[in-house]
Each structure stands twice: as C-alpha cells, then as structure tokens.
Amino acid sequence: MxxxxxxxxxxxxxxxxxxxxxxxxxxxxxxxxxxxxxxxxxxxxxxxxxxxxxxxxxxxxDPKIVYYLSMEFLMGRxxxxxxxxxxxxxxxxxxxxxxxxxxxxxxxxxxDPALGNGGLGRLAACFLDSLATLGYCAYGCGIRYHYGMFKQEIKDGYQIEVPDAWLKDGYPFELRRPEYAKEVKFGGHVRVVYDPSTGRNEFVQEDYQSVRAIPYDLPIVGYNNQIVNTLRIWDSEAINDFQLDSFDKGDYRKAVEQENLARNIVEVLYPNDNHYAGKELRLKQQYFFISASIQAAVEKFKKKHGDIHELPSKVTFQLNDTHPTVTVAELMRILVDEEKLSWEDAWDITTRTCAYTNHTIMAEALEKWPIELFSRLLPRIYQIVEEINRRFLIQIQQMYPGNQEKIKKMAIIYDGQVKMAHLAIAGSYSVNGVARLHTEILKNKELKDFYEMMPQKFNNKTNGITQRRFLLHGNPLLADWVTKHIGRDWITDLSQISKLKIYADDEKAQQEFMNIKYQNKLRLAKYIQEHNGIEVDPRSIFDVQVKRLHEYKRQLLNILHVMYLYNKMKEHPELDFYPRTFIFGAKASAGYHRAKLIIKLINSVADVVNNDASIKGKLKVVFIENYRVSNAEIIFAAADVSEQISTASKEASGTGNMKFMLNGALTIGTMDGANVEIVEEVGADNAFIFGLSSDEVINFEQNGGYDPNFYFNTDPDIRNVLMQLINGTFSPKDPERFRDLYNSLLNTKSSDKPDTYFTLADFKSYAKAQEQVEAAYRDQRGWAKSAILNTASSGKFSSDRTIQEYVDEIWHLDKVVVED
Ligand code: H2P
Structure with a gap:
C-alpha cells in the first residue's frame, strides 16, 4: 500500500x-x-x-454517519x-x-494524548479504529482539553499529580479548522416573542455569554483500506477578544468574563471516572462540545438534504454514557427554534436519532444536576427539558394510572434535580449495556422501570478492543507468530484467531509461545528496572492488575493477599513458593483519598517485601508509575496472570481483561462484567474463578446479612493481615497510617454499612484461586496450552465485532470502499 x-x-x-x-x-x-x-x-x-x-x-x-459523542477519547500515541x-x-x-x-x-x-480516564475513553478510541477499518463513516466528537489526564509521579510511595501539557510542543497530527467554528451560548435569559405571521412563540436567548468553538480534526486511519475518518475535538476561543470598543461601552467586564469562560472550558479533563462531582464547569464542558457538534452535524446534513425529517436515516448520535445527554435537548432546540418544526415532529426526529450507552451502575456516577445550576447556565435548554419531562410524565401516568412511585422513580426532573440518565433513555431509540451481565442488571434492577415501560429500546453490546493496537503494535513477536501459523487475516477478522487452537497441544508451539512471553517479560523487566529501579525475575509469574484505582475494582484485595503470602513465606520458610511478581498500575482520582491511600499501601508493602532478603527474592511487588496507553501495551504483552477481581455486579464490562486474554494471560477473576463471557469462550479450565456471584452480592445489598467481623473473628490469617494495617508492620513510623483502610473493611467507625465491596467475604476463595494459579504454573506445558487457548479464544472480544453489532442492530450504517 x-x-x-x-x-x-x-x-x-x-x-x-x-x-x-x-x-x-x-x-x-x-x-x-x-x-x-x-x-x-x-x-x-x-x-x-x-x-x-x-x-x-x-x-x-452519502452514507449514513454515526457521531460518537464522548467527553473522553483515550487515544494513546x-x-x-x-x-x-x-x-x-x-x-x-x-x-x-x-x-x-x-x-x-x-x-x-x-x-500520550490522554484525553480520558480509563475504560470508557479507551473504548471510544478502539471504536474509532474499528469504524474506520470496517469502512464506516464516523465522527468522534469530543473536547480538546489542554491538559488531559494528569501525569502520575510516585514520591515516597504517594501519588503526586503533575499536569500533562501534551500540546506544549505542538501536536503534529491535528488540523485546525476555523472555517467550521460554531458559537455556543451560556446563561442570560429567554424572552418569548409571539410571531403573528406564523402563530408561533419564538424563544430568544438574551444577555448571554458565548464562546467560539473551534474544531481540531485528527485523522483516524483504517487498516489497509485507505479510509480515514475524523476525530473532531473542540477548542474554545473568546468571541470578542479584548476589544477597546467594549471597554468604551462599559462592557469591559463582560469581555473579560467571556475571555475567561473560553479559557476555562477546555482547560482540563475532570479526572474522575465512575463519579459525578456536580461541578458547574463540567456541565459547561458538556454543553460546549455537544452544542458545537450537533450544530455542525445538522449543518452538514442540510448541505446535502432538503428535508430535515430525513435526519434519522442519515445520522445517529451515539451518547457515550450520560455525559453527552444534553444532545437530546440541543437537537430539540435546533429543530424547534431554528428549523421551526412542531414539538411532535422534532421529538419524533430526535428520538429516532439519539442512542445511549450505559457504562456503569455505580450510584455515585449518576449525573443529577441541580435545577438552579442547570437553568441558570442553560436557560433555553432547561425549558426544553421541562417540556420533555412534562410530556414524559403524562406517558407514565397513562401507562400506570395513579402510580406515584413510578413518577418518583422515573421523572426526568424530580426533587430539584435534572436526571441525565432518565433524559437519555426517554430521548433515545436504543439503550445498551456493555456486557451481557451488565445489560441484564440494567434490565432487571437499575433501570427496571424503564425496561418495563419500553423494553424494545434495551439491548446488549459486549465491549471489545482493537487487536491492531493491543497485539499487532503492542506485541510484535506474538503478532508475527500468529501470522506465521494462520496468516494475516486475524488483523481485520479476529474470529480467525481460533485457528490457533490446534496448536494448543503442540509442544513446539507451546515452547515458542512461552518463549515469546519470556521475551516480553524481559522487555517489561527492563522497563521496570529503568523506571522503578527494581530488579524483577523474568522467570517469576508476572501477575498484573492495571486499571484505574477504585474500591470496587479491589486492588485492596490483591495487596491484602500479597501481605498474606508474605506472612506465609515468613512463617514457613520450608515451603516451596513459586517466585511471583505482583505488578500494579493505577491512577487514583485526585480527591479520592482512600484510593490514594491504597497506592501508598501497595508501595509500602513493596518496600518491605522487596527488601527482605530472607524471602530470597521470591516475592516482588512493583507499582508502575503513570500507567497509560503506551506502557499498557508493554504490560499486557508480558502478563502471565490477569487480575479481574472486582466485586461481582460492579464492573460493567472491563476491557483490560480482553487485552490480557488476547496476549495469552490467564484470568483470575470474579464472575463479573465481561469476565463471564471470557470464561465462556475459553472454558473454566483455563481461568481461575472465585468469589461471590453477582446474585449473591445483590442479595446481600438488598437483604443485608454481610458481617465482615465474622471473618475477622474466625479466620486468623485474615485477622493477622488486617492487624498489620494498624500495627505498623508496613508503616513503622506511623502505625495509624492505614487505619482508614482497616475501618473501611470492617466498618468499625465510618458508617454502619459493612464494606460494600465484600472484600473479606471473597478473601479466602481468592487466596485459594491464587494457589491454583501457582500449581498450574508449575506445569509449564499445561500453562502454555491454556495461554495459547486464551489467545485463540479471544476472537469475540475484537471491537470490530462490537462495532459490527452496533452497525447491524443500532446504527444501520452503509459500508464505503475507497477506490484507487
Ligand atoms: C467503564 C466501566 C468498565 C467498562 C468501560 C467501557 C466506565 O470504565 O467501569 O467496566 O468496560 O467503562 O464500557 P472504567 O471503569 O475503566 O473507567
């Protein structure tokens, strides 16, 4: 080519x-x-x-276009x-x-353009790669944050956040497109003017502040097909830069305010995943990029099409979580106020154009804006949401006459708040979860009322990842080996990789596979030596947990188990432990103190364990600083064991789990998110499953009955590990340092609710699964077979498969071929 x-x-x-x-x-x-x-x-x-x-x-x-609207795109290099x-x-x-x-x-x-936090933003990036590769016309729409995800430095074991000025040398792949700039308005008030010629009320926003949204386009290159799509990220500029005439007119303050508004909006990505902070600036960011994107999309549509009613057959707006949900109201505003459609017509078009993906059931992630803030910042949009809500409530009442409970649970505006998930569901023709289990939980629990009222909207799209970045680029040795055995087709059709299954029992193939793993472990060991100054044994089991730090992902369970292993080694030096390297990588949101304390604990345990000569280097703990897409590629390639140990029901899907599998790591995990489907594909014999099921977790949540003290009182190993959090074993200078973690597990103080992540309930079955890991690894041939089978069974988890399902069942896009 x-x-x-x-x-x-x-x-x-x-x-x-x-x-x-x-x-x-x-x-x-x-x-x-x-x-x-x-x-x-x-x-x-x-x-x-x-x-x-x-x-x-x-x-x-003139194919149909999907606009993938997302606050985050974690593109990587x-x-x-x-x-x-x-x-x-x-x-x-x-x-x-x-x-x-x-x-x-x-x-x-x-x-590393890090315009995202974690899984949600990286999923968006994988989707763009697949869309271009499969030949579909798609735009990613987002924000050109001047500072993306912070850089993490570890000082004295603590996380320090350092701003990441990714644009400081200029970013060569972007293209500034001022000719497509759009104005976005905030604040002021709405004046209603009756127009006798049309008999309609016109809504005029006055006394507002506005900014100019300037698009920067990044090319999204399809694999070997000459297709290049566009990721359009919006920057903001002041409409009237410092103007003397404003000064003269006494508008000086307004000019400065507009200047500040423009500067602030795109300054920084909120470093919070699965957590809603309710900050005004966040809502500004949301409306800013949505208004600009929707205006541009409608304008583009109108250049080619005379009748706006045709919009749903040519455009889908896919809402990546609730963050872009103002789309529903902004499209209504454009259709009603600018295109002069009737409300009914506009609503019909909107609800056939928008589609919504839910990524989490974590309650703290639910976006609920106070009416006061929402209506002050977006007065016209608020009026529209009110009207959507009014009509929606009528619909609910018609279906469930006299049922106030339903109104309370489903209203878009309730209790002084605008509920974005409810608006997204009401305004979309499709609502999807991101793994089968997650979608079932949405239907049967979290969104049950909505599912009962409109079951036809709900569907599942299990996440996927692009094999082009996470195998072809990240693991060239394995990529070549795969190609040597089955040809190149897997690069664009990962289902082909199942052809490797016939090599699972082949001794030569097993040796080659393990040798490649060993080479990749050497590469990671070198990285760790250079970045952490820690020497790790590439022959040890590389046991890896890399993902955002969050209590539900249970890095704490992992490190508690490391403490337990260490205790065992010390108590029983005669036992034959297989050398193990526990590798962590995780950023914690800046204000999430407990998550940051867990990082400190990991590093404190590392300090003690790595420097204890008595265990002869058999146990090492490494915390890789500044985990991000570029070092992730090296890490996945080198992993033997993939830690996917979230509290069942909490991890919507996970995508790291898929990247590990593709690279031949075996999963130790709970039956959560996409782990369920991974085990289904590879077989339970080739994974290590433990812990409470999602039903058991949900049962505890609904009916109570979980008592962490039971484990503390009856299990001496657990008690010992927990006591070490408060007796200074890993923090001799400050024995109280980890008291909060101790409390969080036992809830002796902080609240009367026992640990909502059920860490101690799963501890022993986790430890047992880890014993199985060790035993399995001792059988090198058996392990190699399982590793090959993991790679060979990963076909389903290509984002190409996911995207094709979105296309077939939600978007209905047309394939395009670029000819020479
Ligand atoms: C979230 C979910 C993951 C999911 C991902 C993509 C929000 O990502 O928690 O389970 O796989 O979206 O759908 P994360 O936790 O990594 O920020």
Missing amino acids: ISKQFDKETFKESVKSNVRSLYRKTIDEATPQQIFQAVSYAVKDVIIDNWLKSQKQFDKE ALGNNLLNLTAYGEVKEALEELGFDLNAIEDEEP
Missing part, C-alpha cells in the same frame, strides 16, 4: 525537508522531539491524501498506530534506520 503512495527515498527527503523548514536545522542537529515532529508531519502528508480521498468517496456515496494501519511500519522503520534513527525511540517522543 505504502509503495503506491510514497517510496522510501521520497519519505526520507520529506523528513529532512520538514526538519529544515520547521526548525532551520539539519537532521543531525535536530533533537529527538524535533525528529518525531518531522517524521509525523511526513506521515501526516500521506494520511492527508487518503483523508481527502475518503471524504470525496463519502461525499459521493498515534505515530506507530498510523504507520501500522497504513501498512507502512516496516518500510518507514527501514527508511529511518537509513537516516540513522530508531523508530521505537522516535515513537517514545510522542506525548
């Missing part, structure tokens, strides 16, 4: 000339960062050709991924070698 578009020599010239024109340097004078920039611009040049071609083809064929998808990686690597550069080192110069 690449040879058709450029040859090596042209590419080399292009890199040289970029260095010259961008930096007035020759390539031997340029810094590594400058080389990265020059190479990226050369690659962008190639992408632009395909981008233009794709747009022409879209123009010609683009250079390597773009080269792979252009199928130019090898040739560019060679070209750069000829210039004296190492492509891997150049890739490391790229800032």
